[in-house]
Amino acid sequence: NAGVTQTPKFQVLKTGQSMTLQCAQDMNHNSMYWYRQDPGMGLRLIYYSASEGTTDKGEVPNGYNVSRLNKREFSLRLESAAPSQTSVYFCASSDTGIGNTEAFFGQGTRLTVV
Amino acid sequence: AQRVTQPEKLLSVFKGAPVELKCNYSYSGSPELFWYVQYSRQRLQLLLRHISRESIKGFTADLNKGETSFHLKKPFAQEEDSAMYYCALTQAGTALIFGKGTTLSVSS
Numbered sequence: 001n002a003g004v005t006q007t008p009k010f011q012v013l014k015t016g017q018s019m020t021l022q023c024a025q026d027m028n029h030n031s032m033y034w035y036r037q038d039p040g041m042g043l044r045l046i047y048y049s050a051s052e053g054t055t056d057k058g059e060v061p062n063g064y065n066v067s068r069l070n071k072r073e074f075s076l077r078l079e080s081a082a083p084s085q086t087s088v089y090f091c092a093s094s095d096t097g098i099g100n101t102e103a104f105f106g107q108g109t110r111l112t113v114v
Numbered sequence: 115a116q117r118v119t120q121p122e123k124l125l126s127v128f129k130g131a132p133v134e135l136k137c138n139y140s141y142s143g144s145p146e147l148f149w150y151v152q153y154s155r156q157r158l159q160l161l162l163r164h165i166s167r168e169s170i171k172g173f174t175a176d177l178n179k180g181e182t183s184f185h186l187k188k189p190f191a192q193e194e195d196s197a198m199y200y201c202a203l204t205q206a207g208t209a210l211i212f213g214k215g216t217t218l219s220v221s222s
Contacts, residue, residue, distance in 0.1 A: 031209075033209060033210060035212070040123065040214065041214060042120075042200065042212050042213055042214030042215040043158075043200060043212040043215070044212075045209055045210075045211065045212075048209040056209070058209060090158065092158075092210070094210065101146055101204050101210070102148075102160045102163070103150075103160070103202075103210050105157045105158040105159070106157070107157055108157070
């Protein structure tokens with residue numbers, strides 16, 4: 001059971017380059033999330049998808065776009081990377097039933113923008 | 115607006131000492147509260163949730179709606195408890211929101 005799989009695990013970009021972080025889950029979850037983790041800032045929500053075909057902005061959406069390609073996949077795109085986007089990115093998924101909202105996380109993508 | 119506050123960035127204790135990681139929240143309605151833990155080089159994972167009222171690895175957390183708190187407690191800390199701990203909340207249909215996290219360091 002793979003759970004939540006993120007690719008790549010590590011990436012170095014030059015300022016202005018673009019890239020897409022991929023995320024897939026095999027637990028048939030409705031909700032998927034993208035977070036960034038920075039020292040002293042905790043986990044901040046970038047974008048959220050409650051179900052296939054829907055996406056909502058989180059706390060720090062600027063500079064990012066997302067696509068909920070299907071129920072399994074939720075990608076995060078940086079169109080023009082900036083050094084401020086250097087971070088560790090986590091994808092997560094959860095079910096949406098009351099009392100059943102445990103989130104499962106990917107292993108993270110460590111992104112450095114130089 | 116919904117918010118989760120963890121006032122301590124770092125909590126250092128000796129092995130065998132009691133531990134309390136503080137979490138306060140602001141939310142309208144009835145949220146679900148969680149504690150997640152991230153051990154070194156491991157994925158973030160659920161430690162416990164208020165609905166279950168369970169004890170995991172010796173940790174407990176009681177939801178105090180009057181004080182809007184969900185503090186995590188353990189009577190005797192172990193070195194293997196050293197990790198980053200996040201308090202989080204959600205309500206069905208809304209996004210999971212995290213606090214800034216507290217690093218727990220347990221030394222012998």
